[in-house]
Amino acid sequence: MKQCNRTSWAKALKTCALAAILASISFIASAQDGNAGIQQANTQVRSYFESGTNLMYAIGAILGLIGAVKVYSKWNAGDQDTSKVAAAWFGSCIFLVVVATIIKSFFGL
Template identity: 75%
Template structure:
């Protein structure tokens, strides 16, 4: 094993102290960064919720057309298809509403 000279030890110690002081200086601004991130994330909830409602409306229209086509064709599984499309629309609306109420936007 090579011995570390006193000069190298002091050099390593000084570098470690400089690194720690930099980390501590950056960490003191952490609360402000977290608050800024919180406001930015919360600003996206209302447009995101509206987008989910719009996607649910489009899915509802597409599902209604698909179910109508199956019903006119006389398919036996029309009720399954209707339940699946209706369930997906309800799921999107419920998720959007729960997210909005959960995060208090």
């Protein structure tokens, strides 16, 4: 029984060593192309950035419309917390627009 455990342990150790060697060879081969990969990722992120900021503006506009309808309905119903709800919705819309604008100016796009 002990012989079987030692044999399987040795096989597992050899397999792990082989996997580590293959991984290090793969890492060394791909490390030479690291700058090209980083440049490609930078290009891809920048290509989606304009669409992402436009999406944030659109979400802000939709939230503004939904918030306006909710505030109007609360105002007509005579609720006491209308100003709090209006501030929350207005603040969320302003936050999205300001974040999109600041990120856009921060990255210089």
